[in-house]
Amino acid sequence: MHPAYSVILFTTMSGAGYGLLIWLSALGLAGALPPTRTLGFFAFGLAFALIGGGLMSSTAHLGRPERAWRAFSQWRSSWLSREGVLAVASFVPAGLLAINWIFYESFSPALAWATIALSLATVYATGMIYQSLPTIRAWHNPLVTPIYLVLAIATGGVIALFFLRAAELQAARPSLVAIAMLLAAAALKWSYWTGIDSAQRTYTAGAATGLGQFGKVRMLISPHSTANYVMREMGYSVGRRHANKLRRTALWVGLIAPALLTALSLYAPAGTEIALALLAVAAMAFGIITERWLFFAEAEHVVNVYYGAEAA
Amino acid sequence: MTSLPQSTDKKLGLVIDLDTCVGCQACATSCKEWNTGGYSAPLSDIQPYGVDPQGTWLNRIHSYEIGEGSTSRTVHFPRSCLHCETPACVTVCPTGASYKRAEDGIVLVNPDTCIGCKLCSWACPYGAREYDYAEGVMRKCTLCVDRIYNEHIPEEDRIPACVRACPTGARHYGDLGDSESKVSKLVAERGGYALLPEMDYKPVNRYLPPRPRRDSNTASSDTPRPAEKPVSTGAAIERLFKFADKILSR
Numbered sequence: 001m002h003p004a005y006s007v008i009l010f011t012t013m014s015g016a017g018y019g020l021l022i023w024l025s026a027l028g029l030a031g032a033l034p035p036t037r038t039l040g041f042f043a044f045g046l047a048f049a050l051i052g053g054g055l056m057s058s059t060a061h062l063g064r065p066e067r068a069w070r071a072f073s074q075w076r077s078s079w080l081s082r083e084g085v086l087a088v089a090s091f092v093p094a095g096l097l098a099i100n101w102i103f104y105e106s107f108s109p110a111l112a113w114a115t116i117a118l119s120l121a122t123v124y125a126t127g128m129i130y131q132s133l134p135t136i137r138a139w140h141n142p143l144v145t146p147i148y149l150v151l152a153i154a155t156g157g158v159i160a161l162f163f164l165r166a167a168e169l170q171a172a173r174p175s176l177v178a179i180a181m182l183l184a185a186a187a188l189k190w191s192y193w194t195g196i197d198s199a200q201r202t203y204t205a206g207a208a209t210g211l212g213q214f215g216k217v218r219m220l221i222s223p224h225s226t227a228n229y230v231m232r233e234m235g236y237s238v239g240r241r242h243a244n245k246l247r248r249t250a251l252w253v254g255l256i257a258p259a260l261l262t263a264l265s266l267y268a269p270a271g272t273e274i275a276l277a278l279l280a281v282a283a284m285a286f287g288i289i290t291e292r293w294l295f296f297a298e299a300e301h302v303v304n305v306y307y308g309a310e311a312a
Numbered sequence: 313m314t315s316l317p318q319s320t321d322k323k324l325g326l327v328i329d330l331d332t333c334v335g336c337q338a339c340a341t342s343c344k345e346w347n348t349g350g351y352s353a354p355l356s357d358i359q360p361y362g363v364d365p366q367g368t369w370l371n372r373i374h375s376y377e378i379g380e381g382s383t384s385r386t387v388h389f390p391r392s393c394l395h396c397e398t399p400a401c402v403t404v405c406p407t408g409a410s411y412k413r414a415e416d417g418i419v420l421v422n423p424d425t426c427i428g429c430k431l432c433s434w435a436c437p438y439g440a441r442e443y444d445y446a447e448g449v450m451r452k453c454t455l456c457v458d459r460i461y462n463e464h465i466p467e468e469d470r471i472p473a474c475v476r477a478c479p480t481g482a483r484h485y486g487d488l489g490d491s492e493s494k495v496s497k498l499v500a501e502r503g504g505y506a507l508l509p510e511m512d513y514k515p516v517n518r519y520l521p522p523r524p525r526r527d528s529n530t531a532s533s534d535t536p537r538p539a540e541k542p543v544s545t546g547a548a549i550e551r552l553f554k555f556a557d558k559i560l561s562r
Binding site for chain 2: 001061062063064065067068070071072073074076077078079080081084129132133134135136202203205207208209210211213214215216217218219220221222223224225226227228229230232233234301302303306307
């Protein structure tokens, strides 16, 4: 699949934004983060900037962005529509939570729970947009949505830790949770890659044309002399050698390095924790964008078997 | 509304005969011509005379080679929307622009409400939907909904443009939900099949497989060859002719 930058940015940024909202709510509920004005302003500000920036970026993917409001209407059948509805709905408790936090320096557990629930639901819907497509084997995989959820929480956690460090708050237990989420994401991603590599590719040109009964089907003449939309959008594929290199980048830079840096910050001399936390955020951002690029570039669409691909 | 109708009154669709299709592209050209002025107008082209021309087409004709060596054969394979009974391209649509008509089963995109998110094209295993880069909306086969019910054109033209254009009669149009219809009978008689049934989109369109191969080796077994010389019956008239032939040949 063609890795569109608008969609890569949208899913990574809004994922981290919802993850951060989940962490702010959870830390507030755990009493680990007092509702102070400055911290609230920057932390909620960043969360809303990530989500808003992601949503803005996603409209860049649309041919008719001015009609985007119509996408809220088909939540009965469409995961994309559900995601839009949930994304907007989550702004209600999250926005009220932020207003309470920043302007009144008070914390509402009910709003925090609602923020957590709707944020999780939004990320779940994002994952389901991909997982529900039977045409793309690498996406029609039960690990896709759990990975989206765990990655959102892990990336939000690394950013939340930076705010804890910046506010010079106790971060030992949140750090352990974040490390656990990062390692869980790494394990899930690893098993996802192993799974898609060993998956049987049952769709062939013979099966897709119904002509396999007469022998091996080979493309003789393409319907068009230059790539059409279907080829441009669905025909993108990344070489196996590059994919392996990028997988290692995503795993080591995006997940394991932030986990190590977070662990290190627990034992680092005072004053250096914030630098380590910032480094963890930077490494994670680079690695997760690589991971998301690969999520698209590695995914093979079944339509390619009509265009000469061996199997999909 | 992108939820699918429980059932449709009719299942209008195409039956494509891979035995007689010659890959002439007339159906694709005729489709483009009609639809760039019809329901889906325009079907944009980008750089049509440039080095990398591309455009939106609703019908694409592949040619495949099947088998090896002297027994291989070429099959031309038109590919367009199959107007599935349970198409995920419709249910994934976030705006309701994609829909399946309850009256005849035609799957359409409303070009006035499509936001061009392209998700429907990801959901289609058949590559039937093409995005119009210039207009920012998705395009697909309309089964010439603006011809088949059009009382302003002669009755013989009230069929999809591709069917009308096909010079070998390889394309048939009708109600595949009616087992007594011409197309349904054709499918039953020729063993018509659906594409990728395991995807469970339940395509309405059917493809008729190529007939068994006929060449110099296999053709003789079909019809007995005539004897090289007529067999003599020994009748009196025949002997007279033989005698005359002998005299005249001197």
